[in-house]
Amino acid sequence: MKARLAVLGLSAGLLLASPVVAREWRVAMVNHGADGAMAFTPAFLRVSPGDTVRFVAQDKSHNAESIPELTPAGVALFKGALNNDVVVKFARPGLYGYKCAPHFAMGMVGLIEVGRPVNLPQFTAATAKLPSLAKARMLKFLQQAK
Numbered sequence: 001m002k003a004r005l006a007v008l009g010l011s012a013g014l015l016l017a018s019p020v021v022a023r024e025w026r027v028a029m030v031n032h033g034a035d036g037a038m039a040f041t042p043a044f045l046r047v048s049p050g051d052t053v054r055f056v057a058q059d060k061s062h063n064a065e066s067i068p069e070l071t072p073a074g075v076a077l078f079k080g081a082l083n084n085d086v087v088v089k090f091a092r093p094g095l096y097g098y099k100c101a102p103h104f105a106m107g108m109v110g111l112i113e114v115g116r117p118v119n120l121p122q123f124t125a126a127t128a129k130l131p132s133l134a135k136a137r138m139l140k141f142l143q144q145a146k
Helices: 002-017 120-127 132-142
Strands: 024-033 036-041 044-047 051-056 086-090 094-099 109-114
Touching: 024 044, 044 051, 094 120, 094 132, 109 132, 120 132
Parallel strands: 024 051, 044 109
Antiparallel strands: 024 036, 051 086, 094 109
């Protein structure tokens, strides 16, 4: 009986000590999505530090790139090419705003929350300066952030 308990305890300890595996998320760049024309699907994601996001060029004439003012300070910006997928690893906590450059004024934006939203005050202030449709969508996504 003691041997079984020891084995169970050891097994549980090994499971708890296992490294956490990072996850890859998928965001499609589409002409028509849940938020209307010219959208990312899903447009809001909550991920863990170390996860990656694959932006998939599902429809033509789209890209995914950082919005510099909506990126945590000191984090490298990303910029995917038009009509191409781009994979981005999110290592640091915070809110990351991104856009499709050709359709930014049409409101094609998205938000990724990585861990805790440590840059929420700066992010909220910068959102006020976005084009009106992009601002409206970003404010909607911000309501989902913690």
